Amino acid sequence: MTTEQLLSLDQAPFDQPLEVQAILAEPWRQQLGKMGFGRGCRIVRLDETLQAQTVRVRGKNGEVVLSAGMGLQTIVHLDGDGRRIPLIDMEPGQTGHLEGTTASADFATALEQLGFHENDPIRLIRKLPPMDYLTLLEGQGLLRLSEGDAARILGRSGSHIRQFSLTAAECDFTVVQLLGCLRAIERLQRLGIWPDTRLRLLEVRSKRICRFSGDQQLMVTSQDGLHLHLPLEAGKQILVRHLTRPLLPRPSGSA
Secondary structure, three states, X not given: OOOOXXXXXXXXXXXXXXXXXXXXXHHHHHHHHOOOOOOOOEEEEEOOOOOOOOEEEEEOOEEEEEOHHHHHOEEEEEOOOOOEEEHHHOOOOOEEEEEEEOOOHHHHHHHHHOOXXXXXXXXXXXXXXXXXXEEEEOOOEEEEEEHHHHHOEXXXXXXXXXXXXXXXXXXXXXXXXXXXXXXXXXXXHHOOOOOOOEEEEEEEEEOEEEEOOOOOEEEEEEOOOEEEEEEHHHHOOEEEEEOOOOOOOOOOOOO
C-alpha cells in the first residue's frame, strides 16, 4: 500500500501511524472537530480485542507493571478457590501463583526478566487507568507512550534496572531491553526506541477519553493525547492514509 491510498478507519491496521484525510458524515465531522479531531490529525488504531487494563502486581522481587496483553496471556492459579484464570481477570488484593502462559517462550522469558517464574506467588495490586507518559527521546524529541508501552521498556536508571513505567520523572533512563510480542516491540522501534536508547520521563498524565455509544467499538489514540472509543458506523465515515514509517535505525554504537 502506498501512502496515497485511502481506507476507512474500520479497515485500517492496528498499531500503525495513520493520518485522517476526511470525515464524510457532517454530524461526525462537527462532533469530532470540537475535540480537535479532523483532517491532518495523526492517530493510531488500537486493537479492540485488548480492552483490558494494564495492571500493577507484586511478586517475590517487588512490584512490576504488566501491559493488558501480558496480563491476558499470564495464567494464575488462585489461592482459596483454586481457579485458574488470566491475571487480568483477578480483582485487586487477590493472590495466587503463576501457573504459566498462553504465549510463546519469548513471553515467558520476558516475565522472567521482570522477576516472575512458574509457581511464584503473585498479588494484583490495582488496575491502571489509561495514561500518557510524556517522554523525551534523545535525538528524536517528545513522545507520548501509553502505560502499556512504558511497561514494555526495561532499562537502567542510576544503579537500578526497572521498567520505564516505574521510573521517576526527570531521571536519565537507558533502555536495556524491549519486552512483549513482536508487534509491540516493532511499534516501539518505529518510534526510535531500541536497546541503548536514552529516554527521560517528563510527566505522566491521564488520557483524555471520550466514549460514544455503540455495540462495536473502534479505539484510536491521537498524537495530542486524545483517546476515542468510536462506534463502527463512525469508523466507516473516517478516511485515513497509512503513513509509511520504517523501523528507525538503532542509535549509533548500539550492540
